Amino acid sequence: MAFFQVPATKTAPKHNVDPALQPWVEKYRPKTIDDISSQDHTVAVLKKTLTSTNLPHMLFYGPPGTGKTSTILALSRQLFGPDNFKNRVLELNASDERGIAIVREKVKNFARQTPRAQAVASDGKEYPCPPYKIIILDEADSMTQDAQGALRRIMETYARITRFCLVCNYVTRIIEPLASRCSKFRFTPLDSASASARLTMISSAENIGADSSVIDALITTSGGDLRRAITYLQSASRLASSTNPPTLITANDIQEIAGVVPNSVVSSFANTLGIETETDMDTDDRDQTKGFEPIKKKVKDLTMEGYSASQILSQLHDLIVLHPTLTGRQKSQCALILAEADKALCDGADEELWILDVALRINKSLS
Amino acid sequence: MSLWVDQYRPRSLDDLHYHQGLSARLRSLAASGDFPHMLFYGPSGAGKKTRIACTLKELFGPGVEKIKIDQRIFLTPSKRKLEVNLVQSNFHIEITPSETGNYDRIVIQELLKEIAQTQQVDLNAKQRFKVVIINEADSLSRDAQAALRRTMEKYMSNMRIILCANSTSRLIAPIRSRCLLMRVAAPDSDAMGTVLDYVARRVGFDLPPDVAGQIVEDAAGNMRKALLVLEALKMQSPDLSGNLSIAKPDWETYCHKVADLIVQEQTPARVMEVRAKFYELLSHCIPPTVILKTVAERVVERVDEALKADIMHWAAFYEVRMRVGSKKIFHLEAWVVKVMSLYKQFFYGMDLTGFD
Numbered sequence: 001m002a003f004f005q006v007p008a009t010k011t012a013p014k015h016n017v018d019p020a021l022q023p024w025v026e027k028y029r030p031k032t033i034d035d036i037s038s039q040d041h042t043v044a045v046l047k048k049t050l051t052s053t054n055l056p057h058m059l060f061y062g063p064p065g066t067g068k069t070s071t072i073l074a075l076s077r078q079l080f081g082p083d084n085f086k087n088r089v090l091e092l093n094a095s096d097e098r099g100i101a102i103v104r105e106k107v108k109n110f111a112r113q114t115p116r117a118q119a120v121a122s123d124g125k126e127y128p129c130p131p132y133k134i135i136i137l138d139e140a141d142s143m144t145q146d147a148q149g150a151l152r153r154i155m156e157t158y159a160r161i162t163r164f165c166l167v168c169n170y171v172t173r174i175i176e177p178l179a180s181r182c183s184k185f186r187f188t189p190l191d192s193a194s195a196s197a198r199l200t201m202i203s204s205a206e207n208i209g210a211d212s213s214v215i216d217a218l219i220t221t222s223g224g225d226l227r228r229a230i231t232y233l234q235s236a237s238r239l240a241s242s243t244n245p246p247t248l249i250t251a252n253d254i255q256e257i258a259g260v261v262p263n264s265v266v267s268s269f270a271n272t273l274g275i276e277t278e279t280d281m282d283t284d285d286r287d288q289t290k291g292f293e294p295i296k297k298k299v300k301d302l303t304m305e306g307y308s309a310s311q312i313l314s315q316l317h318d319l320i321v322l323h324p325t326l327t328g329r330q331k332s333q334c335a336l337i338l339a340e341a342d343k344a345l346c347d348g349a350d351e352e353l354w355i356l357d358v359a360l361r362i363n364k365s366l367s
Numbered sequence: 368m369s370l371w372v373d374q375y376r377p378r379s380l381d382d383l384h385y386h387q388g389l390s391a392r393l394r395s396l397a398a399s400g401d402f403p404h405m406l407f408y409g410p411s412g413a414g415k416k417t418r419i420a421c422t423l424k425e426l427f428g429p430g431v432e433k434i435k436i437d438q439r440i441f442l443t444p445s446k447r448k449l450e451v452n453l454v455q456s457n458f459h460i461e462i463t464p465s466e467t468g469n470y471d472r473i474v475i476q477e478l479l480k481e482i483a484q485t486q487q488v489d490l491n492a493k494q495r496f497k498v499v500i501i502n503e504a505d506s507l508s509r510d511a512q513a514a515l516r517r518t519m520e521k522y523m524s525n526m527r528i529i530l531c532a533n534s535t536s537r538l539i540a541p542i543r544s545r546c547l548l549m550r551v552a553a554p555d556s557d558a559m560g561t562v563l564d565y566v567a568r569r570v571g572f573d574l575p576p577d578v579a580g581q582i583v584e585d586a587a588g589n590m591r592k593a594l595l596v597l598e599a600l601k602m603q604s605p606d607l608s609g610n611l612s613i614a615k616p617d618w619e620t621y622c623h624k625v626a627d628l629i630v631q632e633q634t635p636a637r638v639m640e641v642r643a644k645f646y647e648l649l650s651h652c653i654p655p656t657v658i659l660k661t662v663a664e665r666v667v668e669r670v671d672e673a674l675k676a677d678i679m680h681w682a683a684f685y686e687v688r689m690r691v692g693s694k695k696i697f698h699l700e701a702w703v704v705k706v707m708s709l710y711k712q713f714f715y716g717m718d719l720t721g722f723d
Contacts (some may be wrong), residue, residue, distance in 0.1 A: 020522075022523065023520060023523055025520065026380055026520060026523070041690050064540060064544070065544065069462050080670055089560060092516040093516070101444075138517065139513060139516065139517075142509075142510065142513040149723045178423045190513070222544075224654050225544060226542075226544060227544060228540075228544035231545060232554040234403070235547045238396060238399060238401055238403065238547075239392060239395070239396070242400070257548060258548070259535060259543070259550065291672065292667070292672060292675040292676065300587075302585075303410060304410055304552065304588045305550075305553070306408060306409035306410055306413065306550050306551060306553065307550070308408065308535040308536050309534060310535070310536040311535070311536075333663040344683070344687040345536050345537075346536075347687050347690055347691050348537055348687075348690050349683070349686055349687035349690055350656050350660065350683075350686050351534055352660070353660060353663075353679070353682060353683040353686050354683050354686075354687075356679055357679055357680050357682075357683035357684075360675075360676040360679055360680065361676070361680060363676075364676055
């Protein structure tokens with residue numbers, strides 16, 4: 001099996017983790033900031049700090065899977081080296097308790113101890129090891145307002161020996177006083193060229209022989225989220241290598257793993273709503289597509305199949321927006337309906353009711 | 368004596384009757400020694416739990432069937448005590464964090480970290496990791512889901528998480544992207560027929576095909592319901608002959624009565640009557656969403672084609688309001704009034720547009 005042929009010497013196992021069992025997301029996390037895919041601007045700025053050994057407080061924001069956490073981890077590893085990494089960097093994330101009390105205690109305690117003078121690194125390389133510590137607050141947008149408030153003064157008081165790095169998805173959830181204390185870095189979704197380069201690198205390192213159609217499928221299903229793409233790739237290769245005999249990964253596997261609703265299902269659903277699709281425009285009886293009962297039945301079938309409502313909506317949206325013959329007015333009406341439904345689903349509404357509602361209203365606005 | 372549903376529940380992946388592709392995939396994953404986090408989703412009664420249990424058995428051997436029920440007490444920061452029931456064996460632990468409502472984050476944080484930080488000590492164990500099963504994952508709060516994120520990556524070597532949910536819509540994207548998604552669709556009628564036949568044979572009687580067909584139609588893809596109905600019918604008339612009628616649950620007939628009331632007459636007095644009935648249903652712990660859906664489905668069966676779409680639209684509209692709001696009865700009533708006004712408007716041409 002392909003997994004166990006991975007040379008164990010390549011990555012030094014920490015905490016005795018068998019490298020074959022490690023998630024690839026962790027295994028192929030960039031080791032230096034030069035490895036970061038895309039994000040040229042951020043990388044250029046951060047590289048300067050490596051030479052000047054001065055760092056501002058930082059706020060990284062951007063959609064998931066664009067390399068925010070990887071960047072700060074790689075940067076601090078390059079700054080401090082493996083030996084000093086442990087006592088110079090404190091990583092707190094949403095899985096740690098982060099009420100006001102914790103921010104005060106933990107951060108204060110950590111920030112209070114002045115860093116010791118630099119020792120020679122064990123692996124012989126030289127690290128800048130500047131005289132400050134880094135506190136990484138991962139997923140900072142899930143911190144409470146109060147906890148963020150408590151940070152304000154702490155950041156300034158200990159500015160001499162600590163640098164804060166806040167990592168979040170939504171910059172608007174960070175209170176203004178905190179955001180203004182940091183220099184902001186925006187992480188953009190990965191363009192397909194660099195995502196594809198990275199995925200090809202991993203697939204050749206893991207020896208799984210994924211061809212270009214698979215890589216393309218990964219990129220389209222993940223929508224710029226590299227972590228998701230890598231996870232899908234790993235899951236797919238697990239499935240492919242564990243079947244007997246081992247098979248190659250196909251683009252279909254990727255879609256299945258990503259939970260994408262098959263195109264035929266979506267287009268037949270759209271057909272019921274009165275949207276003409278290329279595949280079965282001629283075969284379908286036009287009278288059947290009108291009316292309440294067939295739509296209701298179709299929606300029932302969809303829910304029974306267990307497809308997720310939000311996934312159906314997003315694929316239906318793609319189909320409608322890219323549809324060649326619908327008028328602009330019809331498309332915008334559909335978009336309004338879909339937007340409302342998405343909001344309702346986020347609020348936890350009943351899926352069957354809302355899919356049915358969307359179906360009925362789209363049908364009405366198109367007829 | 369246990370119910371047939373439990374007694375004849377498949378215990379291993381080989382015993383499963385439908386979704387053979389899924390079973391084969393689970394088997395190969397369990398054998399590969401490289402087991403990912405997983406998310407099982409699908410409608411209720413499709414067999415998610417059964418598949419999880421079978422996968423666990425495939426992973427760890429018969430040891431997982433020796434389970435004990437435990438109660439743990441967690442302390443919130445405000446010193447409130449939370450009691451959580453755990454079902455655990457030596458290899459896995461099963462929790463329903465949504466039991467604790469808003470405090471599910473604390474349960475997730477404390478319990479998962481505790482499990483994640485202890486290594487498997489039994490050297491004979493087939494796998495190095497423990498499995499945590501989280502039921503009703505779609506009702507986890509945002510905070511609890513955020514708490515899961517890094518934990519899932521960090522402690523991958525000691526722990527795997529299996530989430531079980533009805534739908535993936537309410538799970539945040541970072542969680543979904545960390546799991547291998549497993550869709551368990553509801554069985555089709557052929558598959559359900561086979562299972563009913565199998566159970567009947569195991570019990571030791573013949574199931575007439577028309578009765579099976581009736582049960583399958585009534586259960587609408589819910590295997591658990593089908594088996595329960597089968598057992599109830601068998602109790603009712605041991606030879607399963609003659610004119611069998613599948614008894615509808617009381618609340619369903621009651622909901623249908625409410626729907627009939629709405630269609631018959633549209634007056635304020637009738638609204639009061641319907642309201643009393645809604646209260647009755649709510650006080651019997653029927654979920655308001657189920658009430659609204661059942662009544663709405665019945666109402667649309669009995670009104671004109673032109674009204675159907677509107678009635679469903681407002682049902683969906685008030686359903687989401689019901690979730691966001693706190694007092695369910697308001698929204699149920701609002702829907703009833705809306706439907707009545709639509710109905711009148713349609714039949715008598717009354718202009719009630721100012722009524723929104």
